[in-house]
Amino acid sequence: MTQPAASSKRLGNTPECTAQLVEVFSAIQGEGINVGTRQIFIRFGACDLRCSFCDSAHTWVTPTSCQIERSPGLRDFETHPNPIPLPTLLSWVEQQNYPGLHDSISLTGGEPLLHAPFLVNFLPQVRQRTGLPIYLETGGHRPKQLSMILPYLDIIGMDVKLPSVSGEVLWQAHREFLEHAITAPVELFVKIIISQQTELADLVKAAKMVAATNPQIPVILQPVTPLDCSGALLAPTPEQVLTWQTLMKHSLKSVRVIPQTHKAIGQI
Ligand code: SF4
Numbered sequence: 001m002t003q004p005a006a007s008s009k010r011l012g013n014t015p016e017c018t019a020q021l022v023e024v025f026s027a028i029q030g031e032g033i034n035v036g037t038r039q040i041f042i043r044f045g046a047c048d049l050r051c052s053f054c055d056s057a058h059t060w061v062t063p064t065s066c067q068i069e070r071s072p073g074l075r076d077f078e079t080h081p082n083p084i085p086l087p088t089l090l091s092w093v094e095q096q097n098y099p100g101l102h103d104s105i106s107l108t109g110g111e112p113l114l115h116a117p118f119l120v121n122f123l124p125q126v127r128q129r130t131g132l133p134i135y136l137e138t139g140g141h142r143p144k145q146l147s148m149i150l151p152y153l154d155i156i157g158m159d160v161k162l163p164s165v166s167g168e169v170l171w172q173a174h175r176e177f178l179e180h181a182i183t184a185p186v187e188l189f190v191k192i193i194i195s196q197q198t199e200l201a202d203l204v205k206a207a208k209m210v211a212a213t214n215p216q217i218p219v220i221l222q223p224v225t226p227l228d229c230s231g232a233l234l235a236p237t238p239e240q241v242l243t244w245q246t247l248m249k250h251s252l253k254s255v256r257v258i259p260q261t262h263k264a265i266g267q268i
Pocket of ligand 1 (some may be wrong): 047048049050051053054055056057059109110111138139
């Protein structure tokens with residue numbers, strides 16, 4: 001079913017007033033420190049990274065249309081053309097917000113921080129209308145954009161990309177991101193994807209970097225979920241995971257190992 005979104009001409013198609021979306025839906029968070037909680041997911045289009053383990057490559061480029069779930073969890077999607085006017089997205093989120101059902105709103109992607117000019121306008125309004133905490137899932141490499149929306153965030157799940165696993169080298173950007181994030185009264189945690197190819201030097205560097213900011217910041221080691229059977233990126237062995245957790249706990253207070261649980265239960 002295809003329905004035109006409310007006219008975006010009234011507000012103009014500026015990045016401040018319209019969103020470039022992939023989908024909006026209600027689901028169980030399958031990663032990180034809030035695993036198992038129920039969230040309204042707002043998935044933004046576009047990403048400026050190309051992680052080798054990415055399971056969301058369909059978000060790298062903003063699609064011409066987005067999928068909107070009408071009833072939370074029923075997967076009764078409608079298709080709407082991008083970009084989406086701010087008031088329209090607000091009404092969709094309110095429609096999903098059944099009393100007592102959701103624990104928070106997840107901003108995900110793609111890279112949500114590429115949409116900071118929009119989020120600066122959207123987040124205060126969606127917080128006020130729903131009363132739900134705002135959870136940012138990010139590659140952790142855009143500190144300037146983080147600063148723009150930091151006052152409106154409650155939880156930040158920040159990736160630290162290991163070069164040996166992701167193929168991306170972002171140490172300086174991650175360091176600056178941590179320095180910005182720690183200035184706000186938010187719940188901050190770090191997520192690190194690990195595979196059999198993980199190099200020890202990368203893990204040591206990541207542990208030192210987080211500990212230098214604050215050793216109390218929780219770190220989640222997330223074993224990669226292999227995308228196919230080609231063996232390009234293998235899940236770490238149990239021995240590797242035990243060794244790496246031990247190593248990181250030398251300098252960090254909380255290091256947990258949590259795989260992607262939404263895939264285990266067959267949820268999108
Ligand atoms: S930052 Fe996320 S969406 Fe972007 S390439 Fe990496 S895993 Fe994929």
